[in-house]
Amino acid sequence: MSQHITLSIDAMGGDNAPAMVVEGMDMALRDLPGTKFIVYGRSEQLVPLLEKFPKLSANVDLRHTDDVVSNDEKPGIALRSGRQSSMRKAIDAVGQHEADGVVSAGNTGALMAMAKFVLKTLPGIDRPAIASLLPTMRGESVMLDLGANIQCDAENLVQFAVMGEVFARNVLHIEKPSIGILNVGTEVLKGNDSVKQAAAILSETKLPIDFYGFVEGDDIGKGTVDVVVTDGFTGNVALKTVEGTAKLFAGALKQELMKSLPGKIGALVAKPAIDSFRERFDPRRYNGAMFLGLGGICVKSHGGTDALGFCYAIKVAHELVTDQLNEGIKEDYARFSSEHHSIPLIAAED
Template sequence: MGGDHGAETVIGGAEIASIRHPDVRFLIFGDEATMRPVLDKYPRAAAVSEIVHTSVSISMDDKPSQALRRGRKTSSMWLAIDAVKTGRAQAALSAGNTGALMAMAKVILKTMPNVERPALAGLWPTARGESVVLDLGATIGPDAFQLVQFAVMGEAFARVIFSLERPTVGLLNIGEEEVKGTEQVKEAAQMLRSAGLPLNFHGFVEGGDISKGTVDVVVTDGYTGNIALKTAEGTARLIVDFLRSAMSSSLMSKIGYLFAQGAFRALAKKLDPRASNGAIFLGLNGIVVKSHGDTDAEGFAYAIDVAIDAAAADLVQKVAADLALLDGFQPTRGAQTPNSTTEESEAAVS
């Protein structure tokens, strides 16, 4: 019921995903009068889906606190997450209000031991393939130890998703030099070097290193991560628009495009933000995936892929096992900035 395009995107995405994953079944939570006519247009999705009716849904404009009061135990978002808690579903997926999704997921599923703030982790296309980037908007202003927790969770996610034995981990900073950056980032780097954790810590990375694929896991705060994500997506769309305009600007350009259209299609596919849609909340006792609100059915299907892969790989248990390495680690915390999550702040990814 959420996102910019509602049921059409969600059910259309389920139709595409059901072809790739014929054994998967869907529980679709929301208003049946709205969803049934859409579902009837998609026979594959209809054959593997069950509608769970509720007349209450969370709007994109609701503040997290409002959503909790109004949608607690009755909204489509709440019921979808609760299905994960009860074991009726293995993952919950929404294109709706991110702040509300985060707040409800924390209340229903709770955070894992050694996690103070969950992180939103996504896959980022790079020159080497893909990297994990977190946090993309769940926690604004984490302190140094929370960044360490993000690093541990992101490393576990990368091992599962990329099948890597020892993924490299970097802290996003304004430079690679040790003297640069905020106190939180510098303290986090010192903790990662001295904590004795079995992490392959690369050190600091800069913004350009994300797209280069310098490391497998890029750790940052939710404010910076969300801005970087939206900037990269906007730049990718701009490049595609420039190419289309250039290829149609003259007769010779059109002729050249005919000879190179295969290469241009491959480039457009590589730059398509939909292929990287689907960010997962790490640090919760259950799998919750957030899709972009403005995606289409193809993009939503990619987010379904993320949810399926995470569930199949037993991601929650593997992240919890890695977080257990922080048992007994008591860092000395220095200067901190005010800490908030999307539960308390409107500066959330949508």
């Protein structure tokens, strides 16, 4: 892929920054030749790291910033006092149209607050949602919200459904994605008022989407639907449960195989299959949560990831820009708002 795309990078965000950020950029550049990076951070730390990667250095515009948003800084404080931070400057680059997207492994709340303030929301979107891809028995599905909005009403959930549907069509290239709302049961009478009202709206609307209905937690792994919609509290708990279960299973399998000589021999024989399994479910391959609904591309990498995980987050941002996701959301909402009045649309922020 040789498209000339520029991404701004918060080099100081993440537990292992800035070393893993620089190495991750170098990995990504190998698969995304022609990509340019505007990198924000402390130059005294970044210059020696970049010198190790000459090809990457040739594609980097390094801009020094002293300030860094800490992992435990409250979003409101970060928004007011972090204007000169690496995170804010990286977001500003997108707002000022210097960069096509931003990637950060820093404080999630601060990143969302700053990105929403600088980039605003797309027309028709009240609240941005954090979305991510998850592996399933059928391939991949997208789930949102994963933590941006702890409490959601029916309007928010409907907006998430439409954004998720546009994402699945444009990025996963599913012609008619199916949408389900995560609930405590599949019966129509189950759940709180918000999920029931959202389901009623999506069931009755004339929008060209395939609304499946309610889905439960085990449907996530099954791949029952292409898009799983939920509030940020439930979504975050579900995501962390999936990640924890994957680590538990991988650790238990390794422990059992190493217990005995026959197990070690079996592991050696099955190594190709085990390696393939490990690669498919490696959480680093699904690193890079998208802030859908913003007026610019913003991707959040897991704070504890390594270089490979950050590389995948960069690839996510690159793909969102390439697939013109925001343009697709804007076009669909414009069409939906003019042709269908059954979905309550909320004006974007000024």
